[in-house]
Amino acid sequence: MSAITAALEAESGKQEAGKRAGVSNAFNRPEKLSPEVRENILAVAKRMNYSEPHPAAKSLRSAGAFGLVIHDELRYALDDPAVTQMMRHI
Numbered sequence: 001m002s003a004i005t006a007a008l009e010a011e012s013g014k015q016e017a018g019k020r021a022g023v024s025n026a027f028n029r030p031e032k033l034s035p036e037v038r039e040n041i042l043a044v045a046k047r048m049n050y051s052e053p054h055p056a057a058k059s060l061r062s063a064g065a066f067g068l069v070i071h072d073e074l075r076y077a078l079d080d081p082a083v084t085q086m087m088r089h090i
Helices: 003-012 020-028 035-047 055-062 074-079 081-088
Strands: none
Touching (some): 003 020, 020 035
């Protein structure tokens, strides 16, 4: 759950006001929301100093990209059976 979604739910007490799709639609497909819902989402986003999703971040999602953070040396991580098994299933 995004921080905006959580803030919307806490503020309104209604889960439907804060669905992730609603937050996404407020920025990307405003015609899918009523003006009242969109204004509420944008007001919460403004109070949280959130503008819009960064264009580069949006392009990563459409490209099907993902990130994997390994805190150990790569050589060690690749020798670790648990890490290699996890990477096989990605």
